[in-house]
Amino acid sequence: MAHYTFEQDQEQAFAKDPKLKELFEKQFLNDLLSLQLRDIRNRKRMTQLELAKKIGTTQSAIARIESGNQNISMKVLQKLLVALGATIKIEG
Numbered sequence: 853m854a855h856y857t858f859e860q861d862q863e864q865a866f867a868k869d870p871k872l873k874e875l876f877e878k879q880f881l882n883d884l885l886s887l888q889l890r891d892i893r894n895r896k897r898m899t900q901l902e903l904a905k906k907i908g909t910t911q912s913a914i915a916r917i918e919s920g921n922q923n924i925s926m927k928v929l930q931k932l933l934v935a936l937g938a939t940i941k942i943e944g
Contacts, residue, residue, distance in 0.1 A: 862876075879920075882920050882923070883920045885929075886918050886919065887918075887920075889918060889936070890918040892938050893914075893918075896936060896937070898936075899911075900914040900915055901914075903936070906935040907928070907931040907932060907935050908931075917932075
């Protein structure tokens, strides 16, 4: 009996539709960033409302960012990082 893996299925889907891989990777990175921002905020014991006030936005905007349902600009990302006292590292 052959073993089924998600990765094999995923690679087959990507081979059929290269755009799908690009969309998946973009969403994965967005979700990863969102989770990390939420984790940092929680470790700082800061509420969404407190963070929102620090960067001049609303609590609901922070909630959308943390859920991955909001694309953010580099300007907003920079404000979030400063407010959280965090940095971002990009590796190749």
